[in-house]
Amino acid sequence: MDLPRYAYFHGKIIPYSEAKIGVATHGLNYGTGVFGGIRGYWNEEKKKVYVFRPLDHFRRFLNSCRLMCIDLDQTPESLTQILLDLLHSDVYQQDIYIRPLAYKADESIGVKLHGLIDDFTMFAIPFGMYIKNDTSAHFTVSSWRRVDDNMIPARGKITGAYANSALIKTDAVRAGFDDALVLTQEGHISEGSAMNIFMMRNGSLITPPATENILEGITRRTIIELAENELHLKVVERPIDRTEIYICDEIFMTGTAVQVTVVTQIDHRPVGNGVMGPVAGELRRLFADVVRAKNPRYAHWNLEI
Secondary structure, three states, X not given: OOOOOXXXXXXXXXXXXXXXXXXXXXXXXXXXEEEOOEEEEEEOOOOEEEEEOHHHHHHHHHHHHHHOXXXXXXXXXXXXXXXXXXXXXXXXXXOEEEEEEEEEOOEOOOOOOOOOOEEEEEEEEEOOOOOOOOOOEEEEEEEEEOOOOOOOOOOOOEHHHHHHHHHHHHHHHHOOOOEEEEEOOOOEEEEEOOOEEEEEEOXXXXXXXXXXXXXXOHHHHHHHHHHHHOOOOEXXXXXXXXXXXXXXXXXXEEEOOOXXXXXXXXXXXXXXXXXXXXXXXXXXXXXXXXXXXXXXXXXXXXXXX
């Protein structure tokens, strides 16, 4: 992975090599941190990077902070300004991934959230495809269950919770798949290791609701709006049974990292005809134009750098 040249750390932009924490840091030892993932897209024609929906990402980031009792004294607007300052220092002419991270910064032993120092950092790196096989991915259903909202808040991007995602992903890849779907404690489809799921069945686009322990994805919200406004599809948020994914017409995953990744096989069974379907194909095209600021109707989602 290419490392950044600069990072926002301890309230200022400094060389990335100087942004260091101690090995006793609470967030490192106990997973008491939260993070965000934001993409910036290079538009070759305009020679500009466009950051996609930063205010929405920072609103969710601050909500994650609230869940973990982290007080940054920041707003979505102030965090966006920090992002602008950072990207003006570390100039990119390619697609990038931006990582804001807030954490309990005490160098101390003891499991708790109260009475600790909160800190915040941000950096950006060049970033391409998350799943290389993004037009014909092969998934499995994981033997691991998705963390429950009453265990670790599923709607927050809590650093410690992603041990669950790591177990899911590694077992799937080692078994020969690209990634995995994960079930709730009730046996419904929740999401992928770190991505939301959409399924086409009987003419409707179906996705699990927020109450199925999903991350409330920014890309998920984007795809729902594009599907309704541009493709005039009926989007239904409801629980999905495991066997439905074996008999549906299309499946695709969404997320900042995976963007719109098509699944054509699950547990060695073809999804639909075993190739990318028309709905997923059109949403991929629409999404690509929107995030690269090529669709004026959604220009308000793009921050020009």
